[in-house]
Amino acid sequence: MASKENRRITDVGTLKALAHPLRMKLYRLLFVAEAATASQLAEQVDEAVSLVSYHLRKLADHGLVEEAEPRSADARERWWQPASEGVSVRDEDFQDAPEKVAAHLAASRLFQEQRSEMYRRYLDERAHWGAEWNEAAHDSESLLRLTAGELAELKKELLDVLKKYDERTRAREAAGETEGREHVALHLYGFPFRV
Numbered sequence: 001m002a003s004k005e006n007r008r009i010t011d012v013g014t015l016k017a018l019a020h021p022l023r024m025k026l027y028r029l030l031f032v033a034e035a036a037t038a039s040q041l042a043e044q045v046d047e048a049v050s051l052v053s054y055h056l057r058k059l060a061d062h063g064l065v066e067e068a069e070p071r072s073a074d075a076r077e078r079w080w081q082p083a084s085e086g087v088s089v090r091d092e093d094f095q096d097a098p099e100k101v102a103a104h105l106a107a108s109r110l111f112q113e114q115r116s117e118m119y120r121r122y123l124d125e126r127a128h129w130g131a132e133w134n135e136a137a138h139d140s141e142s143l144l145r146l147t148a149g150e151l152a153e154l155k156k157e158l159l160d161v162l163k164k165y166d167e168r169t170r171a172r173e174a175a176g177e178t179e180g181r182e183h184v185a186l187h188l189y190g191f192p193f194r195v
Contacts, residue, residue: 007084019107
């Protein structure tokens with residue numbers, strides 16, 4: 001990847017480019033694979049290679065993905081990779097105009113729907129994962145009473161823990177510890193509500 005930094009999306013054009021259902025799926029798959037061809041991704045999303053190529057180029061136009069070094073001898077294959085270590089979208093960057101608010105809301109809903117679909121797929125396939133993975137997997141809900149500052153502090157601490165695990169497991173995998181390693185999604189939401 002070109003940058004080890006997380007890319008903060010601050011413009012509506014880039015947000016809209018990412019917030020397309022197929023593009024977000026492609027970005028996520030590419031992020032997990034680290035690099036892939038349009039053909040490989042097309043198989044995973046059950047779409048035509050030409051359509052996947054088009055959407056990868058749109059993501060590239062906004063600096064979200066980039067061409068990668070070829071990973072095969074076939075020089076005709078074009079490899080893609082994420083252009084950064086991830087992306088972040090913050091509410092504060094989209095509050096100064098109604099069209100920005102609407103774009104941010106639409107994107108947030110799409111991201112949440114796709115995350116929910118990932119979890120539903122796991123639930124449907126849970127029996128095939130075996131006891132060890134099913135015991136390790138979890139879902140939980142905590143209903144806390146916090147101030148906005150306390151929620152921000154909790155968010156920072158949770159993100160620090162996630163970063164620590166990500167760095168540790170990437171180092172272990174790079175050292176050859178791949179046995180039993182699977183992709184794991186961890187979705188966290190912290191938001192206020194009233195009853």
